[in-house]
Amino acid sequence: MLINTAGGITGGDDMRINAVVGIDAALTLTTQTAERAYRAQPGEVGQLRTKLTVAAGGHVNWLPQETILFQSCALSRRLDVDLAPDASALLVEPLIFGRMAMGEVVTQGLFHDHISIRRDGQMLYRDGLRFNGNMQAQLDRPHVAAGARAMATLIYVAPDAPGQLAPLRRLLPDKAGASVIGDDLLLLRLLATDAHDLRLSLIPVLNRLTRDTLPRCWMI
Template identity: 55%
Template sequence: MFPRTSDTALQGVIVNTAGGVTGGDKLNLNATARAGTSLTLTTQAAERAYRAQPGQMGMVRNALSVEPRASLAWLPQETILFQDCNLDRSLTVDLNAHSRLLLCETLVFGRAAMGEKLTKAHLNDRIDIRRAGHPLFLDTIRLQGDVAAHLAKPATAGGAGAIATLVYVAPDAQGRLAPLRAQLGPTAGASLIGDDLLILRALAPDSFALRQLLLPILSNLHGAPLPRPWMI
């Protein structure tokens, strides 16, 4: 869906009419920000990875392309993992040497308010960002079995129930680092790993606490109000 906005930037809202992803599902999305344009993509609501039958897997493939002088903000709402889910997901981004990117992916390991714990789940989640064909940022999260026990380890997540990965690629990335770090708590960190590449990783006890941290950060980096679904 493409809601009307008050500015010249285009917004797209991705809708999963199935309500979630389960075993056997195969979902593909391809999107391009053409030269000189600005595109923001989000989702209507949180994505859900539901229980899969034995031997079945849900597959999601998202492929984005950003042309010269274009700007892309990939801001889906959180993905919630349910007990017995089996999700294989990848996000690939092809950047031009003169394009900008704001990307944020959030994973929630069961609904804390419902007392859910992931004692049996499988996740393979990959982010692959390349610029002019060369690797810029490669990241993979693999979890299998008793996810809750794994995340409870101090060296893993210290019991956190939600995690966010943020990538910001823009000429002003270096100047953004210090103000961004000032907004972070003890379970989040940000680093400049290139002249124009800033990475943030944040942990939180649940999706609500993580969203409270992310909202002002994303609004600032986006340079415009976030899409309406983020405010609902």
């Protein structure tokens, strides 16, 4: 379990996480609570870099709880995963744009997110997300989030990924979708009204993919 003793990230912060999973080993990483991206001073951007390396026969579960973006936040985040040819991984990144229950809105902020997965040195998956300015207005656009204030990206790399597609689709709400890319990579996107609705949809998926070993801190 990872703990940020600062309680959040703001402009000028630089945080690095580096984890290595050995041969035939398994590692689950989560966070004690939601991460928070707080208001930053102009021109200052917080940095969060995570590097996961998984050796032959190994498996990693990267299961951080939500990242909450606050008004005037500035955060650049990167997740890099290096897999051996027969290693596997489950990765999830939930994201909350202000806490609706607290009446929070994010009309100004910056958030850059980048995910890359390599297998045996070759690029397997690459993704990016960028918000700059009025996040609420961008999320209200029908082809961005249609008013949703919470989202998650889930990536599952394992030999049984194709077999998980149909069962997972049955668990998903209308504002979600899942696809298999290549032979063994499953990608899932999920939109939700708020953090609570996001968890209601995401937890059954994570329980299935972790074989009911989801860390207790995730439970509602």
